[in-house]
Amino acid sequence: MGLTAAIQRQSRRSYRLSQLSLFGAITASGAILLSDHTAAPVTMSALLSMTAIAGSMFTLHHARRGIYQRLQEAGSAEAERQRLLQSDAVTGAMTRRHFLETLEIALKRATKTPTSLLLIDIDYFKQLNDSLGHAAGDAALVHTVACLRQAFPDCAVGRLGGDEFAVFVNDRSLAWCEEQARKFLALISRPFRYSGFDISLSVSVGAASSVDRQLDMAGLSQNADLALYASKTSGRGRVTLFDEVMLSERRHVRYLERELRAALYLDHLELHYQPVVDTHGVARAMEGLVRWRHPVRGLIPPGEFIPVAETSTLIDQLGEWVFRRACRDLPRFDGCRISINISGEQLKRDSVVAMMERVLRETGSAAADFVIEITETVATEATDDVVNRLDRLRALGFRIALDDFGTGHCGFNYLKTLPIDAIKIDRSYICNLGSDRVAQVLVSALAEVGRLRGITIVAEGVETAQDLQLAKAAGCDRFQGFFISRPVPLAAAAATLPAAKGDPQALSA
Numbered sequence: 001m002g003l004t005a006a007i008q009r010q011s012r013r014s015y016r017l018s019q020l021s022l023f024g025a026i027t028a029s030g031a032i033l034l035s036d037h038t039a040a041p042v043t044m045s046a047l048l049s050m051t052a053i054a055g056s057m058f059t060l061h062h063a064r065r066g067i068y069q070r071l072q073e074a075g076s077a078e079a080e081r082q083r084l085l086q087s088d089a090v091t092g093a094m095t096r097r098h099f100l101e102t103l104e105i106a107l108k109r110a111t112k113t114p115t116s117l118l119l120i121d122i123d124y125f126k127q128l129n130d131s132l133g134h135a136a137g138d139a140a141l142v143h144t145v146a147c148l149r150q151a152f153p154d155c156a157v158g159r160l161g162g163d164e165f166a167v168f169v170n171d172r173s174l175a176w177c178e179e180q181a182r183k184f185l186a187l188i189s190r191p192f193r194y195s196g197f198d199i200s201l202s203v204s205v206g207a208a209s210s211v212d213r214q215l216d217m218a219g220l221s222q223n224a225d226l227a228l229y230a231s232k233t234s235g236r237g238r239v240t241l242f243d244e245v246m247l248s249e250r251r252h253v254r255y256l257e258r259e260l261r262a263a264l265y266l267d268h269l270e271l272h273y274q275p276v277v278d279t280h281g282v283a284r285a286m287e288g289l290v291r292w293r294h295p296v297r298g299l300i301p302p303g304e305f306i307p308v309a310e311t312s313t314l315i316d317q318l319g320e321w322v323f324r325r326a327c328r329d330l331p332r333f334d335g336c337r338i339s340i341n342i343s344g345e346q347l348k349r350d351s352v353v354a355m356m357e358r359v360l361r362e363t364g365s366a367a368a369d370f371v372i373e374i375t376e377t378v379a380t381e382a383t384d385d386v387v388n389r390l391d392r393l394r395a396l397g398f399r400i401a402l403d404d405f406g407t408g409h410c411g412f413n414y415l416k417t418l419p420i421d422a423i424k425i426d427r428s429y430i431c432n433l434g435s436d437r438v439a440q441v442l443v444s445a446l447a448e449v450g451r452l453r454g455i456t457i458v459a460e461g462v463e464t465a466q467d468l469q470l471a472k473a474a475g476c477d478r479f480q481g482f483f484i485s486r487p488v489p490l491a492a493a494a495a496t497l498p499a500a501k502g503d504p505q506a507l508s509a
């Protein structure tokens with residue numbers, strides 16, 4: 001029963017009670033007057049009855065006023081409840097639920113006319129929140145909704161999640177939506193002032209229409225989502241319209257996913273190793289890099305299948321396979337740690353910590369023999385939960401390395417807060433050390449930070465003797481790259497390991 005209905009019922013009950021008592025009083029006084037009609041002066045009992053009537057009338061009047069007041073209060077409480085259910089408290093946009101319900105109704109009605117759905121994501125919203133605070137984040141959300149309303153007048157604007165918004169447009173072509181979306185991008189890129197800062201936002205937009213395919217809500221949302229994904233992966237800050245090709249790409253991803261599942265089952269995966277050496281050329285760690293030996297396509301590099309695995313929990317299985325294999329191979333690398341790469345997707349789930357603990361237990365391995373590499377984007381987008389998982393892994397004894405440093409937006413301030421033991425400087429800086437002043441300054445500054453904070457600095461992608469020499473001069477502690485060795489299968493990596501101690505080039509394949 002709704003709040004209003006409950007109050008109304010309660011009010012009606014007290015109103016009826018008052019009515020009953022009045023009716024009782026009138027009946028009682030009438031009876032008394034009738035029985036006493038012979039007496040000339042008004043008897044005491046009649047007087048009492050009259051007083052009772054007056055009292056009841058007074059009560060009734062008050063009950064009525066109370067009822068009206070309570071009904072009014074109930075009405076506004078109900079309106080407030082509805083408002084909270086329907087509109088987002090921060091931005092005033094429709095809540096997710098209300099938006100989707102409204103969209104569903106609109107789609108059912110509009111059987112002949114197009115209904116378009118636009119999905120909008122604010123780019124780098126987390127970084128904005130982290131650097132300027134949540135109030136600035138809220139101001140950005142409000143600004144986004146204001147710009148959406150300006151670009152899409154008379155259309156429904158909803159907030160679907162943290163920094164995700166949606167607009168649905170009735171009876172307009174997709175071309176119109178695209179034009180308005182471009183206006184929206186222009187509007188939102190103009191800086192807005194917040195607490196002395198000029199903030200300019202960038203957003204990614206995906207749009208799809210139901211017109212020709214008569215899609216239901218799930219189909220329309222899926223298509224708009226594919227278009228949004230395309231916007232995000234092709235550089236953000238843009239509008240993408242859904243295209244049928246996206247569906248076939250999705251089918252291709254599904255196909256790869258099925259094949260990869262089979263590969264895991266059939267043991268078609270391999271872990272290759274690439275050494276990480278110290279300033280004397282002594283191998284201190286082996287980075288395990290996964291490869292897929294496809295029966296028809298040959299050796300497939302991880303760049304092709306890791307992103308596919310990351311779209312499902314397949315990445316968890318793959319991650320477990322890699323760690324298990326690394327535990328099995330560890331005794332082959334006397335005195336070396338093994339470094340393994342962990343996907344940001346794995347770190348989104350608590351199960352990763354339990355899995356690592358379980359594998360250690362089952363294989364009798366020690367966490368201290370392993371380094372977990374996380375990429376810089378994982379670090380910059382890390383939620384409190386992710387940081388907590390990293391802390392727990394570190395407490396188990398794993399070392400944590402920040403991989404591909406310099407490719408994302410990881411400022412030096414992150415280095416203070418993240419639980420890390422090593423930083424691997426991306427290849428793009430190392431190969432430019434000879435010519436690029438920025439690269440030289442960054443690498444030297446990082447080496448300094450590393451010295452002060454006890455963090456090991458690894459130079460990745462060392463391809464030439466000059467790269468090695470400059471990275472050493474800049475203060476790096478460890479070196480990895482084709483100049484030292486390419487990633488090679490276990491047997492080759494283990495066989496050449498002692499040689500690497502004296503001569504880095506001995507491992508080059």
Ligand code: C2E
Nearest residue numbers: 289290301302303306322341342343461462463481482487
């Ligand atoms: P990463 O962790 O940064 O690994 C280093 C990549 O750079 C490897 O590519 C390696 O072959 C390549 N590399 C090493 N030295 C040089 C060099 O001197 N020059 C050049 N041009 N490249 C060099 P690979 O094996 O294709 O791996 C690519 C990425 O795939 C890895 O980057 C890592 O992010 C991911 N990856 C590899 N194995 C796994 C895995 O088991 N799990 C997960 N989640 N990701 C993995």
Ligand code: MG
Nearest residue numbers: 287341373403
């Ligand atoms: Mg790595």
Ligand code: MG
Nearest residue numbers: 403404424460
């Ligand atoms: Mg790397």
